[in-house]
Amino acid sequence: MNRPASPEPNDDSLALVVRRHLRVGWLSLLVFLTLGLVLEALHGMKVQFYLNAMNETRRLMWTLAHAHGTLLAVVQLGFAFTAHHVPAWPARTRTIASYSLIAAGVLMPGGFFLGGVWVYAGDPGLGILLVPVGGVLLFVAVLLTALSLKHLKDVPPASRRVTSK
């Protein structure tokens, strides 16, 4: 059976990673659900800054910010859950995946949101360029997480039983 690699001093412990993603996940869920409420209020009050057809791009960008932010918040929670269940995941790749996912969780919804704050004749503002950067980081995080599942078999049976309760 492969042993999990011993963590380097620079790598975060499993408990720290799980705690961090639980915090980030629930906090960003709070932020982006609040954004959803704000957007709904803009609809309810027919605020032209958001709804006017001239602001089509802004509406699209902010809707995407809300959707991506909320979804990525749930992914953060899923990451915490996964990390908890794969204790044999090498600390180095786990740390990289963790920070990549957090960066993606900031850059993707943040990029969409900024893209809607400044709008140029139907084109989003340059914040939109943060989105592909976030996308690459999300890809890295998801790839590393998916690869980590090969360490599932390294989890001691007792730990699996505990986990399954």
Added chain:
Amino acid sequence: MSLEWLVAVLLLAAALWPLARKTRSWWARAGALFLIVAALSGGFVWKSRAHHKLTARQQLLQKLPGETRPGGYVRSETCRSCHPDQHASWHRTFHRTMTQHATPESVRGNFTNQTLTWKGDEYQFRRRGDEFFVEMNDPAWAFARAQQETSFQRGLGPKPAPLEKPPRVEKRITLTTGSHHMQAYWVAAENGNQQFSVPFTYLFEEQRWVPRNDVFLLPPDSPPLPQVWNNNCLGCHATAGQPEPGALEPGALTRVAELGIACESCHGPGEAHVRANVNPRRRYALHRGTNGDPTIVNPARVSSKKSSEICGQCHAARFSLNHNEWLASGTDYWHRESIDANRPLIPGHKMRELTNDWDAEQVAHKQALAGYFWNDGMVRVSGREYSGLVETPCFQRGAMSCLSCHSMHKSEPADQLARGMEGNAACYQCHGDFKTKLTQHTRHAANSSGSLCYNCHMPHTTYGLLKGIRSHQITSPSVQSSLDTGRPNACNLCHLDQSLTWTAKQLNAWYRQPEPRIAGDLASAPASAVWLLRGDAGQRALLAWHFGWEPARQISGTNWLLPYLAETLDDPYSVVRYIGQRSLKQIPEARRLDFDYLAPAAQRSLNKSTLLQRWSSENLPPREQAKILPPQEIHKLRQARDQRPMELLE
């Protein structure tokens, strides 16, 4: 660094810093660095492109009539927030695209380095990126010159100086007009937002540029139409246009509520409506109720007279009682008790008596405007449907309105006929008893074109857009009217091979109409041929179109039409030639021949004689041969042609 850059860079740094701090692999750090550099350099490119796009748009907008007209207008973008379906259905219409900014999405003309000449002047059309240009004689100079000449002709000004060499300019195309059959283009003055017409129009079907004079029914060799959008077109091709006094002077600053015919053209200014409905409780109360919203006009909820008048703001022949007042207030329908107070309908049946009400500008056009009506006052140029409707008993004594047949939101863009109103259903709404006795009334087979109400009661007796268009003054076929006015009746527009005598006998036998006394050619010759050869330019255009009209060709046959249509190939009016050649193309013998209706006169005559030489009536069955008049008769009718100058500007 702008705030936008600062926020984006800070966000990027905040997101990547923890990752970079924890990463010891040089590959990972290089990857992160690459992402940062790529994002920043992409940002520079993005920003500069966006800046260029924005600058180009701002430059264009500065040259256009400002969409800033006061009076509580909010523009269609605002309406869409709450009415996305209605906005979408309107967005499909040709009303919306009547006037548009010149952009790659709106421009349909061929601007790939086209060089055209007209009346000795050269025009070069070209495209650079998303912008369109024409190099031409300075239109402001040409317009000023045309004004001087007009003043001199009216005895109001000195004789213009001898013609100097016109200054050449390259102008960006600013506006487009039309998107259905053809498209016209406008360029802006140096100062203010005056828009001058480019004297070429692009025809979609033919995919060719033609001089603007050759898409209107105008006397041959008419001078170029010196059009300024601000003074004329904005009245109906924009929402609530306000020309401003001095609209024809350099530096004029015209305003509109919106370019194109938008929501507020038909629903009135929307500001109060928008303000009232910010409150969601009010909106949901209105959704549950049935009374409609008093803060906005819904043409479907007002009286038939009022809803028709809303369309009739534009779809009517009107004149200004006070042109200067119109320049100041513009299209101000929604702020007045009645549109007739300052822009009454032109009374077609009283054109000869007109009138001290007209100001000098209008009187100058009186003679031309008189040609817009048949002798009995029925309007004969398209786009004036309301003028016909108000003379119709169904409107005067019934509840008929434009919305009886048309719908702005539940229809196809071409004719905007409401769903289900393509056949007789529109008329059955009130005349339901004809459902069971249709053939008894029409004396035609039930599923034939002769049993469609509108083919007999709304024949194509108005002219516009290079074709015949249905009259919206609902009448019954009458030979007496044809004799009195020269207006072809519905029977002879379908039965192209029949004489007026034949029609009179049918109408007498079927509907007990008195048989008028008919003399001359109309008594025995096919009436359609007589009107085509001998009529005025408007009649000739209508008949040339009917010679290509499918129902008429099915009833009357096709091949015998050729020698008559050949006579249109050298007609002095270019639109008659255009329509005639289109109809000719439907005849097998002529389909492969190449006619250019704008070819020099000698070539046109040659085309005609070539066509007639190649064609022989000997192959026709005797029944069709009998419909063709002897050449000397055709020549005689041509010699008797009504040569009075005609102007039908839709």
